[in-house]
Amino acid sequence: MSRILSKERLSENVVKLEMDAPLIARKAKAGQFIIIRIDENGERIPLTIADSNSETGILTIIFQEVGKSTFQLGKKKAGEELADLVGPLGTQSEIENYGTVICVGGGIGIAPIYPITKALKAIGNNVIGIIGARCKNLLFWEDKMREVTDELIVTTDDGSYARKALVTEPLKELMESRKIDRIVAIGPAIMMKFVSLTTKPYNIPTIVSLNTIMVDATGMCGACRCSVDGKTKFACVDGPEFDGHKVDWDEVLKRSQMYREEEKIALKRFERGEA
Amino acid sequence: MPRPPRNDMPRQEPEIRAHNFLEVAMGYSEETAVIEASRCLLCKKPQCVTGCPVEVDIPGFISLVKEGKFIEAARHIKKTNALPAVCGRVCPQEDQCEKLCVLGKKEEPVAIGRLERFVADYESKFGEIKIPEIPPQTGFKIAVVGSGPSGLTVAGDLAQSGHEVHIFEALHKPGGVLVYGIPEFRLPKTIVAREVDYIQKLGVKLNTSFVIGKTLTVDELFEEDGFHAVFLGNGAGLPYFLGVPGENLNNVYSANEFLTRSNLMKAYDFPNYDTPIKIGKKVAIFGGGNVAMDSARTALRLGADEVYIVYRRSKQELPARAEEIENAEEEGIIFKFLTNPLKILGNDDGYVVGIQCQQMQLGEPDASGRRRPMPVKDSEFIIDIDLVVVAIGQGANPLVASTTTNLETNKWGYIVADEETGATSRPGVYAGGDIVTGAATVILAMGAGRKAAKAINNYLKTLK
Numbered sequence: 001m002s003r004i005l006s007k008e009r010l011s012e013n014v015v016k017l018e019m020d021a022p023l024i025a026r027k028a029k030a031g032q033f034i035i036i037r038i039d040e041n042g043e044r045i046p047l048t049i050a051d052s053n054s055e056t057g058i059l060t061i062i063f064q065e066v067g068k069s070t071f072q073l074g075k076k077k078a079g080e081e082l083a084d085l086v087g088p089l090g091t092q093s094e095i096e097n098y099g100t101v102i103c104v105g106g107g108i109g110i111a112p113i114y115p116i117t118k119a120l121k122a123i124g125n126n127v128i129g130i131i132g133a134r135c136k137n138l139l140f141w142e143d144k145m146r147e148v149t150d151e152l153i154v155t156t157d158d159g160s161y162a163r164k165a166l167v168t169e170p171l172k173e174l175m176e177s178r179k180i181d182r183i184v185a186i187g188p189a190i191m192m193k194f195v196s197l198t199t200k201p202y203n204i205p206t207i208v209s210l211n212t213i214m215v216d217a218t219g220m221c222g223a224c225r226c227s228v229d230g231k232t233k234f235a236c237v238d239g240p241e242f243d244g245h246k247v248d249w250d251e252v253l254k255r256s257q258m259y260r261e262e263e264k265i266a267l268k269r270f271e272r273g274e275a
Numbered sequence: 276m277p278r279p280p281r282n283d284m285p286r287q288e289p290e291i292r293a294h295n296f297l298e299v300a301m302g303y304s305e306e307t308a309v310i311e312a313s314r315c316l317l318c319k320k321p322q323c324v325t326g327c328p329v330e331v332d333i334p335g336f337i338s339l340v341k342e343g344k345f346i347e348a349a350r351h352i353k354k355t356n357a358l359p360a361v362c363g364r365v366c367p368q369e370d371q372c373e374k375l376c377v378l379g380k381k382e383e384p385v386a387i388g389r390l391e392r393f394v395a396d397y398e399s400k401f402g403e404i405k406i407p408e409i410p411p412q413t414g415f416k417i418a419v420v421g422s423g424p425s426g427l428t429v430a431g432d433l434a435q436s437g438h439e440v441h442i443f444e445a446l447h448k449p450g451g452v453l454v455y456g457i458p459e460f461r462l463p464k465t466i467v468a469r470e471v472d473y474i475q476k477l478g479v480k481l482n483t484s485f486v487i488g489k490t491l492t493v494d495e496l497f498e499e500d501g502f503h504a505v506f507l508g509n510g511a512g513l514p515y516f517l518g519v520p521g522e523n524l525n526n527v528y529s530a531n532e533f534l535t536r537s538n539l540m541k542a543y544d545f546p547n548y549d550t551p552i553k554i555g556k557k558v559a560i561f562g563g564g565n566v567a568m569d570s571a572r573t574a575l576r577l578g579a580d581e582v583y584i585v586y587r588r589s590k591q592e593l594p595a596r597a598e599e600i601e602n603a604e605e606e607g608i609i610f611k612f613l614t615n616p617l618k619i620l621g622n623d624d625g626y627v628v629g630i631q632c633q634q635m636q637l638g639e640p641d642a643s644g645r646r647r648p649m650p651v652k653d654s655e656f657i658i659d660i661d662l663v664v665v666a667i668g669q670g671a672n673p674l675v676a677s678t679t680t681n682l683e684t685n686k687w688g689y690i691v692a693d694e695e696t697g698a699t700s701r702p703g704v705y706a707g708g709d710i711v712t713g714a715a716t717v718i719l720a721m722g723a724g725r726k727a728a729k730a731i732n733n734y735l736k737t738l739k
Contacts, residue, residue, distance in 0.1 A: 023491070024490060027489070027490065035484075037447055041547065041548045042549050043540065043548075043549035044540070044550070068549060069549055083447065084447045084483075084484040085484065086445070086447075086485075086486060086490075087486070089486070089489055215535055215536060216445070216446060216455075218486060218489075218512075219512065219513055219672050220512045220513070220531055220535070220672060221531045221535050222531065222532055223532050232522070232523060250625075251625070254624065254625030255525060255625070257525075257624075258525040259551045262551035266545075266546050266549060269546055
């Protein structure tokens with residue numbers, strides 16, 4: 001059991017929860033994730049860690065309401081408990097002084113890119129942030145990202161706020177105009193695919209974090225498998241971070257759709273109040 | 276009076292059970308149990324006991340059954356085997372106790388497993404749970420990593436020696452393979468819950484959703500949390516794939532994932548439970564062991580029209596228990612022997628549509644002593660399939676070993692441990708079960724747990 005200490009709605013469908021999880025918060029490193037299970041009938045869902053504080057024992061998770069489980073999680077209130085909170089899982093980000101690094105966060109990916117950005121800045125990199133979302137409503141943590149970057153570029157797909165562009169546009173301009181040593185990108189798979197395609201011609205190392213379907217998340221089931229450099233990897237234990245230039249993106253995208261029909265059934269039932 | 280023949284256990288009819296997840300076998304009645312027990316010769320030097328990894332006093336408990344003392348019989352078994360309801364169901368008795376039964380030379384052996392199951396179920400139904408007297412606390416703290424058969428055995432034994440025992444289980448439910456792996460129709464989960472409950476009543480503290488190697492490491496258990504000894508029973512837990520093209524297509528599962536979704540996550544009851552599972556119409560299972568049979572029979576119960584076991588050797592080489600093969604055959608599972616999958620075929624959306632196979636023939640025996648399957652030239656063919664489960668075994672999950680200092684593993688990643696004591700290369704750390712032997716049986720894991728508990732007790736004496 002793990003208690004929700006506070007809840008904040010960052011935008012229409014983006015929710016932040018602060019969890020009381022001292023053991024996990026003590027260990028959590030940038031890039032890692034946790035598994036939560038809401039109740040006895042719940043599924044195990046992986047969520048990347050947005051922040052952690054080893055002093056207070058608070059673990060921050062941010063998620064977007066997209067399916068049955070996340071909408072259900074979004075209805076939870078401070079003081080309520082989740083059946084399970086497991087972690088920290090996966091490997092941690094490689095944090096070194098590379099020189100100039102661009103951290104790209106797309107949509108809900110802004111949450112997990114934040115601790116990585118913070119760590120890369122703390123170790124001495126010149127850090128440029130790019131955060132983007134479909135529209136203004138889905139943007140969050142602009143202020144927090146500004147704190148941990150030397151420059152921050154904000155985009156929206158529809159131009160409802162800041163620059164109207166996809167994140168790949170300012171990314172390309174930066175690579176054209178300056179020497180960039182490393183790129184870390186987290187967001188929807190389709191965004192990470194296009195970031196990887198954009199950076200490939202410039203041959204700049206590009207790290208992505210795959211949010212695949214998982215069950216146990218300790219290497220036992222293989223639900224999260226993906227092809228990296230032609231080899232099968234388990235995102236839960238070998239990742240979640242991989243070299244974006246070597247990921248088989250079409251496979252990642254297809255696998256992410258595997259339960260599309262079941263997800264619709266579950267969500268409909270939930271919206272009708274049957275579950 | 277002539278000896279009665281070995282008594283069958285009533286089972287659900289195949290055409291009915293193929294559509295439900297209820298237990299297939301229904302157990303002996305009191306009358307049948309007494310008749311079956313009366314077949315036992317109560318040998319002075321019982322061979323059956325030597326075939327049991329935990330040396331249950333088989334004639335001892337059977338003579339109690341004969342007298343109708345069923346609860347006493349169950350308690351007699353529990354002196355050496357804490358999980359009789361589980362072992363009575365999933366032990367391969369035909370290769371152990373029953374294989375050595377003297378009666379088996381001329382007729383059928385005594386149905387030891389069925390009797391064990393009967394008395395264990397009888398006790399849980401009619402007996403009071405009897406907690407043995409626990410000696411005063413010794414002040415020693417022991418961590419048990421994993422709550423499968425070996426971990427539960429070690430924890431139960433050490434709690435009864437008066438130590439403070441903490442189990443750390445990575446999943447949200449205790450029981451390990453008994454819960455995520457073996458299906459409900461072969462081992463009802465209420466039975467596992469009952470056994471775990473008993474271990475907790477002995478004073479064992481259970482921490483679920485706690486991943487040793489991540490939440491805490493073994494090193495930290497010693498250095499920060501003051502544990503005096505650690506037992507590693509975390510299981511094999513790394514699924515093997517064939518390495519053929521198409522294995523990452525949608526609707527290709529490892530047996531671990533397929534069974535975990537259905538058993539642990541109760542995906543067979545989606546959407547009442549949130550975890551989904553794909554229902555195949557035509558399903559292929561790769562492999563021929565018990566896990567392959569479990570996967571095939573699960574796919575059938577989920578609603579498949581046709582389920583194939585695709586196995587590259589012949590029926591004689593199937594590693595699964597005879598009983599499970601028979602159950603699968605009765606339920607209509609189709610066996611494709613001497614068939615080797617070469618490729619899994621997919622459509623544009625990335626879902627499985629078929630498997631390309633090759634006909635095999637058996638050649639000379641290989642290192643395992645089984646005849647090696649050899650491809651037949653120009654024999655490739657395609658079977659239309661929309662769901663594949665790969666059940667070809669598993670390797671060592673490195674999560675615990677790789678985060679523990681001074682712990683020796685072998686070239687396959689299994690933890691190196693003394694066969695008699697479970698002692699590893701690191702003092703105070705013991706290991707047993709599948710993480711040492713590779714995927715094996717419930718009872719072998721329990722046997723290893725029993726030995727390790729003794730060795731840990733001896734080790735703790737040296738700390739005083």
